[in-house]
Amino acid sequence: MIEPRTLKGFRDFLPESMIPREKLMETARTVYRRYGFVPIDTPALELLEVLTGKGSDETDRQMYHFTDAGGRAVGMRFDLTVPFARFAAQHIGQLGTPFKRYHIAPVWRGETPQAGRFREFVQCDFDTIGTTGVVADIETALVIHELMQTIGIERFAIRINNRQVLTAFLQSMGLEHASTSVLRALDKFEKVGGDQVRRELEQAGLNSDQASAVLELAALRGSTDEILSRLDRLVAGVELGGEGVERLRALTSALEAAGVSNEHYRIDVSIARGLDYYTGVVFETTLGDLPSIGSVCSGGRYDNLAGLYTKQHLPGIGASLGLDRLLAALEQLGRLPKHSSAADVFIALFDPTRLNDYFRLASIVRHAGYSVEVYPDGKKLAQQLKYADQRGFRVALIAGSDELERGTVQVKDLVNKIGTEVSWRDEPVKLSHAVETILRLTGDDLLA
Template identity: 30%
Template sequence: MGQKPSIPKGTRDFNADVVAKRSFIMQTIKEQFKVFGFQPIETPSFENSETLMGKYGDEGDRLIFKILNSGDYLKKISEEDYNSKSESKITSNISEKALRYDLTVPFARYVVQHQNEIEFPFKRYQLQPVWRADRPQKGRFREFYQCDADVVGSKSLLQEVEFIQLYDAVFTTLQLEGVTIKINNRKILSGIAEVIGAQDKLIDFTVALDKLDKIGEEKVKDEMRSKGISEDGISKLQPLFILQGDFGNQIESLKSILSHSEIGLKGIEELEFINTAIYNLGLRTADLQLDVTLARGLNYYTGAIFEVSAPEGVKMGSIGGGGRYDDLTGIFGLKNMSGVGISFGLDRIYLVLEDLGLFPNTVTDATKVLFINFGEKEAMACLQAVTKLRQSGVKAELYPDAAKMKRQMNYANRRQIPFVVLVGEEELAAESFTLKNMKSGEQQKLSYFELLDALK
């Protein structure tokens, strides 16, 4: 007996129900992208290695799946490089392409490569799979979809306002209430680091601050001390540890803390504009909250930072995130192309909707009626009816084999097909159809048009 087949760790097979539910989420997101004026693009699943390498830091480079060159890929390696066992030297000679790690860097490459064809500001959306050689664990996979929307070529804060509205529109359509959109600004974090004299330790300071909800004030302070932040600097942070109230109250407190930081005050000004706009426009489902501990993507974002949390009571990490970047395309030589973008976490949104039972019953509706096969003559008559039903939008099938009735009925039950149609000699003679409701067991003889009405 042959070895049982398997799939690589961190990848998944999806059955029909899961595919239908994932498609429902993606279609919902896609429709809102269109409503907000975003245009679809697609990029190749793999890029030239030099496009991706060096864009995500050392850790990211290690997680990029490299593709071996075709043919005799060892031919280009000198004996000296081979014997050195140097990963960088060998890899650069045997692999010239790699699977994309995210959609953002390929998007930057796309903008630079097609800049003369693009009308700026350019609003793009993209729903495609990406690959990361990460350690698989719950909620983290090596192959997964990203659902991104970005605007490049505009510094207007109205874009940030629209992205908050976009999040709200998607989660309202999915009937996912109680979602929290957290917002911060990189300039505020830079301002705080400036005030406490830790400009050179911005990352260390923010990584520690980000843990405030998890480990508490004292342990955060201990971590900051271990990173070389002075006691005087930590004492100046004290108002942050007790920051409370609504968006407006927190902003007023921040103005006091950052009163001597020009960049910090600029960040506050930007957040005030966004908050005032959202207050005037209103949100239907989501709630906008200021979170000064939010520090995702600091090597990347330059202005607003977003993170979306699932409703309270659902054990799940962020289900979306994004932010403002001032020079995305600079990595490919096109300077001063500001942009802002967000992403939806498809897999996590799926788990939240499943946990809360929010998928509509119609999402997984497949075949509505199965025609029982009694033999060649009956099957041909059934196939004519099936064809007409399909043309009228009814999902209909004919069982392909003239198997025993019990087997065909069991097949319908296992597939959860709600109706079966029986066409035997009596029905053929009368040009009628016997429709059976598989749940109630009720049967009725109908003409074709009566059958169509009953199924629609």
């Protein structure tokens, strides 16, 4: 007999885990649609040449790849951005520009599993392609902000930087040749600290003074205006840097105008993002209650990626909600609902001889907008309620022969262990109100 087991870094999801996952994905879809993003899908498997050399040396090493039955070198996507660039190059004539898409799907990386990081994980991407306008930069930040708020996260910060500023700073120091190594080292600043980053910078060929200058830049703190003024001076005379600072200024000004609290965003010059395809603004979003989990929503501008597949210039920008990492954080914070039923209301089969009444009752409740599960067997009521409690139901409807004869039902709050008798046959509105009251009072902390 084969032992049932999963591969290291891969997981099964039981209902208790899958329900909040699906709710979070639907929240992301709802927010993306509000801003005009439309859904697409791409294959899990791409030609290897489509994927390699697009992210970083690390993603190339982590990629799952093999030779298929047709003798072709193929790979499993390591993110959703590179396949989207290929998709856009292939279909843009039909789609037109600008084109705004969202894509929620699994990706694969053969990395060492750790808290919030697995070898198969879901990304919730949204992107705009076909425009270099700062409006798309601003909108990306606004979507991230609304996404966090809609999920119900109150304490978070969108950390914003611009690769143009970093590149210009390195140019001013004569370090263009080392820019890739410097940016990859800088991307680890938050995780490993300044000493380790200094060692990596010096290994990349920077002298002590140059490494100190890069670390001083990464440590830059202050108000938005103070940081922008400092950056103006640091990249003075380098056109690319000046453009990057102005785009940061326009972005932060628009966020303020849109009513985004300055507690929810800040310029952080240490943010570089480790993937090679970023060219402009970059974002990382951290949780105020658990910053150690890392960024839960990241992205940025990639103006040259699609140019690897087409001669048409297709600049892009987007971000991705890291579903698995965010759920791991919420679980660690104790902010995930614990139930394994997708239904709102449980109906006990108190008297199996009155099946038609129970299904008539269930139909009324469903037409009022609530999901319902009718227990399938006429077991003792205590056993049925134990089942309902184990699956996290918050509302139970209980009616024996006498109640059914009168057209009434006991609406029970399973969390607070209280109930009230309500007429359902003649006054279904009262029943709906009683159910709604319990669901509202016993709602989940998050993802309800």
